Amino acid sequence: MWWKRKQNTEWLPWYRVPGFKGKVSEAEKRQLDAFRTQERHPAASYQDLPEEVQSYISRLELENYDFKQEKAANGSFFVSVIGAAILGVNYFGVHVQPTASIWPYAFGLLLLLAPWFVSSREWRRNADELHPRRHGGPNMTDENIRKEWELDFLTRHDPEDGSKT
Known part of the structure; x- marks a missing residue:
């Protein structure tokens, strides 16, 4: 159903994700796949980094x-305040008569409540980005380190003669 989360989606590397708009040739993708199928990826893993670097990365994350999370909550709070103001102006009739139509009330109520549903979806998505292992994803810190290494490899690699520049 559309309201349930997708549970068993296959994880793909960044260059194989549907809709990827980068300029990575199929040969380069196969080469990156070869790195990923090795027992140990050439990039460092999070556990191989010094403790100070691990702590710095964790703090940044x-x-x-x-x-x-603060951005999601503040946006919802701001829109809800606007909805409450619309409801208050329409009900108490500040400088004007109270409105007899139901539409301003419905609009104010929508602005009061709807942002919190959007915010809860963003809140869950942000939490899933921070802790993807709960849902079967890879360790994102290791994955981001691999991605940076692969991007560096692609920029330094000369595809015409197979050498590094």
Whole structure:
């Protein structure tokens, strides 16, 4: 159903995701696939990094998470205040007579309540980005390190002669 989450979706690397709009040739994608099928990817894993770097990355991830959650909550709060103001002006009739039509009330109520449903969806999505393992995804810190290594590899690699520049 449209209101339920998708549970068993296959995870794909960043360059194989449907709708990817980068300029990565199929040969380069196969080469990156070869790196990913190796027992150990050439990029460092999160566990291989020094403890200070792990702590720094964790702090950045949490700051980013907090920023996204605060943005979602503040946007919903702001729109709800506008909805409450519309309801108050229509009901109490500040400087005008109270409205006899139901439409301003419906619009105000919609602005009061709807943002919190949108906010809860964003809240869950942000939480899933921070902790994707709960839903069968890879460790995103390791995945982001691999992605940066692969992007660096693609920019340094000369596809015409197969050498690195």
